[in-house]
Amino acid sequence: MMRIATKVSAPLSAHGEGPVWDAFRRLLFWVDMTGRKIHALEPTSGTVQSVAFPDLVCAICPSGGRRLLVAFAKEIAWIDWPTAAREAVVAVEPDLPGNRCNDGKIDPAGRFWIGTMSRNGDVVGAGSLYRVDSDGRLTRVLTGLTIANGMGWSPDARTMYFIDSPTREVWAFGFDSKDSTLREKRTVVIVPDSLGWPDGMTVDPDGTLWVAHWGAGCVAHWDPATGKLLGTIETGCPNTSSCAFGGPSGRELFITTSQLGLSAAELARAPLSGALFSAGRD
8 A cells, every 4th residue: 555645844854863752742753864953843833942062963862851872973972952062972983983973763762773874874794782871870681783773672562673774674583571582583574675765664563564665655564473564754855864663642653854965856856855844643
C-alpha cells in the first residue's frame, strides 16, 4: 500500500534529520545537521522555534526535563532548551578528526547510543556504534561500520534494530536492558536497489519497522519477522532521511528530508526537499 505524506508548515532544512517526540514538552524536535540548527514544532498551534549552534548538530534526545542530550560532530553535550546553554558530557573519537557523529537514540534502559562515520560517509569501515552510560563513559559496541544510522528497540525491549546504510540491511540484536549489551546479530530486512539506502528508523508499537529510504523518496513499512515490505509513504523528496511517531495522539509519523547532495536540477524537480512531513498511522 502506498500513501502520500503531507508537508508540515516548518522551515526547510539543508539536511533534516533525527525527529523525536518530547512527551514532557509536547514538542517534535528535529535537527538541520549541516544547517547547524535544532527545530521544535508545537503540532497543535503549528509554532516552530529554531536555535542555531556553531557546529554540526547530529542527533537529539529529550531527557524529560529542560535539558536535551545532543550529539554534535565530535561531542555529546547537555543543552538547555531554549537558551542553548551547553554542558559537555564526553568527546567522541577525538583521535579520529576525519570522523563525526551521525544518528543517535536513547534505549529502553535510558542509555544513549550514537553512531559515527567519516565526514562524508565515503570511508568504508571508518565508523563505530557507541553506548554512553549514565556516568558519561563511552563504550564502543560495534566497529567496522561505514554510515552508522537508524536504530530502535522492540516494544518488549528484547531486540535492538540497527542500520549501517550501505549494507542495505536492517540488523537485529538480542538486547539486555540490564546493561544494554547486544548479542546474536541477524539480518531481518534486505532492501532492494530500487529503494535506495535505508537511513533513519522508528519502531511501531505493533513491532513493525518504519525506515526512511535515502535515494528513494519514501518511508517503507517492514515486518522484521518476515522481511516483507508492507507499504510505503511517499514524500516526493529523494533524500528522505528519518522518521518518528509523535503528536498529541502519538499516532502521527513525522518524516524528515534533506537537500544534501542534490543538484540544482534535482532541487527544481523536488522543491520540498528539506521539508518536514507527516502521515497518520493506520
